[in-house]
Amino acid sequence: MEMSGQARLKATRQQVWDALNDPAVLKACIPGCEALDKTSETEFAATVVSKVGPIKARFAGKVTLIDIVAPQRYTLVGEGQGGMAGFAKADIAVALEALEERVTLLKYGVKANVGGKLAQLGARLIDVTARKSADEFFEKFTAEIERLAANGSPTSESSAPKPIVVKASIPVAPLGTPSTDPGVVDVLLSKYIKVWIADQIAVVTFNRPRQRNAMTFAMWRAMPSVVASLERDPVVRTILVTGTGDDFCAGADISEFAIVRDDVEQATAYEVAVDACCDAITHCTKPTIAVIKGYCLGGGAHLAMSCDFRYAAATAKFGIPAARLSVVYGISGTRKLLALVGLSTAKKILFGGERFDAVEAMRIGFVDHVSGAVAPVKSGWFSKPASASPSDPMTDARAFAKVLACNAPLSIAGAKTILDDIGLDRAGIDVAKIDALIAAGAGSNDYREGRAAFAEKRDPVFKGD
Secondary structure, eight states: OEEEEEEEESSOHHHHHHHHTOHHHHHHHSTTEEEEEEEETTEEEEEEEEEETTEEEEEEEEEEEEEEETTTEEEEEEEEEOGGGOEEEEEEEEEEEEEETTEEEEEEEEEEEEEGGGGGGOHHHHHHHHHHHHHHHHHHHHHHHHHHHHHOOHHHHHHSOOOOBOOTTSOOOOOOSOOOOSSEEEEEEOSSEEEEEETTEEEEEEOOGGGTTOBOHHHHHHHHHHHHHHHHOTTOOEEEEEESTTOSBOOBOGGGHHHHSSSHHHHHHHHHHHHHHHHHHHHOSSOEEEEEOSEEETHHHHHHHHSSEEEEETTOEEEOGGGGTTOOOOHHHHHHHHHHHOHHHHHHHHHHOOOEEHHHHHHHTSOSEEETOSSOSSOSGGGSOSSSOTTOHHHHHHHHHHHHHHSOHHHHHHHHHHHHHHHTTOSOOOHHHHHHHHHHHHTSHHHHHHHHHHHHTSOOOOOOO
């Protein structure tokens, strides 16, 4: 018997990990569990009463934890004897994906077999019973996790590093010591911009959900420092850009225009700040992915186009309504739009100022991947869901980001520089700079590691030097 599933839990990954290693929590959640005692750091003794069809039996056995990578994954190897009813063996692989600061995706896969009278009941009945038990476990486990998260677990409170607090109205200070915690680390927390790192992936989140994450002048000015700080951090391999709540970014905060964009001089300074923000994302040597849900309009579209990739929910809405505000979309944003969709479609978007949905965005090349789409619009990497949760662009984006994080940083930085210089039709390709990048790659420790890994038929471990 084989089955798999997942559960989205509103708690930090550390809280979920602690619960998965807590005998009291597991005993309360496992259907029919009479006893669960931890006999060592990696073993439990268990007694479980289970009913499969007409057979009810008490199984006594042990569970051993292997392949432990805290707080990301482990495998449970269990074996139980039920007397005349027979026996059961199972390997359960559990993986925890830190989707957001306080949202964890738990994925599991089960391979099991039974013997004795149980085996005579038929695979279908056994599968149905196993699925019912799994559903019951995760229903109870989800409730327990949310209770623990609401109360605050001692582990999460004591071990989590204190965040750095900055004001969004001033340039963001350097993040300081590069993050080294293999788990989840808060490296920056401001009122309107949050940065969070897990698994070598940094997530930059616009945090004004009531205003659909519209960008203030201060946010535009702060973002280049945020991006530069992440670019300096050797632990960060990929950067995701997203918004809190239901939207990515509805564009600039028009409500403050009377104060910060009231005349030609202010309008010019404002556009300089917008371009500096978006170009900082574009010029970042690390891969960037916009994770889009809800509104992605105007300046929000510029932010998304500045990223290397755009992963969108099927319900996302796009548009550049500059023509409805008598605003001329700047050269930087227009160049990026042209590179993505072509001349005719770019004119249609800018002249019409109308909104378009995720399917249309995929069709015209504005986005690379739509999560939860009824059918792929085009073939290739981005049309196939990268995870077991195709309705969630963050899940899919993180899966792709992990692939990028495993590859050589120097190779990606060089390729990105060359491609952007050509694709965005910049003033000219700096041949000397490109030659320096190629030489840096050829003389790097990562180049030697790549060759060694190929010869030894193993996955390379790149360090970016």
